[in-house]
Amino acid sequence: MKALAALIAVFFFVAQLAPGPAWWAGPQPEEDTYVVPLADPVLEARAKALQRELRCLVCQGQSIDESNAPLAADLRRLIRQQIQGGQSDNDIKSFLVARYGAFVLMKPPVRDDTFFLWFGPAMLVLVGVGVIGVIVARSRRRLGNDEESDLKLDVPEST
């Protein structure tokens, strides 16, 4: 009997974590998600900035700044508590990462396994510039030959 009760409890717990309706999981049944802002505007601004960098773990890709989920509200209160307790932004982030994993940070970590994620784009652009260089060089060579055979560049300016 106890096992059954435990199973039902686990089921309900897991059901809370399941994604909501197929579309936007935005405004959800309103519980108390109002978080009292900090009195000090500088600290409050820090809290707001931090909110945008942390992911709402039960939502579909929203930050805790955007989400109305109760968990997001709890996290917003938590970071304000920690800011008032004197923790730095990095301390708070490390605390949350220790609890929830790198998943909670909107910015992916720069590690070995995210090498291509972070450096791929720049590498792609560099390779592309190289390719363009080759294309332009080849074209200039042809242009030189064309000029030797006296071809005119008479393509007018407007498309």
Add this chain to the structure above:
Amino acid sequence: MTGELGQLALCLALALSLVQAFAGFTGASRGNVRVMAMGRGAALGSFVFIALAFFTLMFAYVTSDFSVQVVAENSHTAKPLIYKISGVWGNHEGSMILWLLILGVYSAAIAMTQPTDNTANAELGSRALGVQALIAIAFLVFVLLTSDPFGRLYPPPFEGNGLNPLLQDPGLAFHPPLLYLGYVGLSAAFSFAAAALVDKRNDAAWVRRARPFAIAAWTALTLGIAAGSWWAYYTLGWGGFWFWDPVENASLMPWLVATALIHSMMATERTGAFKSWTLLLAITAFSFSLIGTFLVRSGVLNSVHSFANDPRRGLFILMILFVAITAPLTLFAWRAPKLSPGAAFDLASRETGILLNNLLLTAAAATILTGTLYPLVLDAAEGIKISVGPPYFSATVVPMFALLAVLMPLGPIFMWRRTDWRASLYKLRFAFAAAMAAMLLTLAILRPDSVLGLLAVTLGVWLIGGSVSDIARRAGSFRKLRHLPASAWTSALAHAGLGVVALGVVGATSWKSEAIQVLSPGQTMNVGGYALRLDATEQVQGPNYTADRAAITVMSNGRIITVVHPEKRSYPVEQMVTSQSSIRTTVLSDLYVVLGDSREGGGWVVRAYVNPMAPFIWLGAVVMAFAGFIALGARLAAKLRAARAGAVTASAAAE
């Protein structure tokens, strides 16, 4: 009866698509005018039947026919009519029918603009219709096997489940159709490119046929993305308009490649340059559309936006994707070395500019794809979960956009093949001065705390200034403005439009003010120069919801400006609560007021934001789309003129 009619229509559309594919390809390879005509007829017929299926589905929704399963799952008798209609595409099955409908529209357009002889041009179009038919066949089979909207529900329920209240918005009427007209429309360029790869004669001629379709698709996609962004902005209740959400990225990637495509097409049509790049871009653009379709519907990605689906559908689309990408690329690899290069050009030339432009746009698209898929890949490969959110894209893609923005005003000024770059840069001196002035003003008056914001303002003014000086220089006087060629206006407006968007984005993100406070009736809060006083709240009844409606007086400097009425709506059928924000826009900025929860003791949480220049984001997109319309209109006008001239000479010859 309607369900079966729709089902039959889909099957007939499939049959006609098979005919279209067969006739399109064999007619072209044999040069047989009659078979090619059969292909055209099949394309039109297939379109008619898909339209029939679409309107049959719409009829089922409008009459609340709950014996059709998708209607029961997504509709309700009390739903307002406009949402019964637009709710047709508010779910996976219905939106696939819309997808097929738009594909049919483009196929029909290709068929109707086809020459009826057996010239190379006609054969090209015939093969293009064949490729369109193959795409239609693939997706019709997909729909019939895995996503049939005409499945019956027996016994039919008395009432449906209703539509997600967030979708009960005019945005649903515009955003998906525009978006689909965009990225499904890229299939036309894809089909012409694939057709051209088969036939050697059409190396550059295909561009002339395909370009209007590419521009039309790009214009629609620009408006579709803007509509989606605006819809998110006023509906989600916190003033955000872009979240780098996977589904948003799925629409942005084809847009970036389509932009590169229309520029590359310009070069190919002009000097025959970049034939292989243009082919590749046409194939890539639609491939990104298909990738997007896959990402949104397969359920592999975590998004507020995605349709919830079973993996069978994902697998099917993946197979289609695989064939659609590898087949043309194989053709391309085989044929590309044989393509002749275009006219030679120097380092300082418009061609180089277009190459850089294409590089940056496709690199941005590739980066967005990487960022979107990386969490998936890492999870599958190593079981590690990470998030790739806005900070990543800001760090990687935004610098590419910034670099693009720097180069953009140079494009219309640089000449083809060779340009005196010093003289060209000199022509932009006023724009440069304006940009520097804007930067210094921003530093002095607004004291921005982010480099990005400063850069965005500078680049926005640079883009707008570059376009203005381009037009001014070409016209020379106000009188001559009327006689400028359309092409001058298209580039100026499109580039300036992007500048306007940049200014809007920086205003709405860097300089927004926000305030959240609990107000009792009579209390006031301050935000960004406005004072907001909560006067009263009342309960109102809507067609399918009840709402708490607040009356909030907006004052500035003691003067009353207006009264706004944000609402919190409760939809009993769907069991959801949504916020209807009140936005008061002065075109130069938005005041955005949201009613939050009620607190014990009679107070209400009120959230208010002031978003300076936010309307520019969407106005800029409209300006860009307007440029696209001008481009299309100019072509149409030129065609009509040529037709009339042909008729005149024909009648003159007859006399």
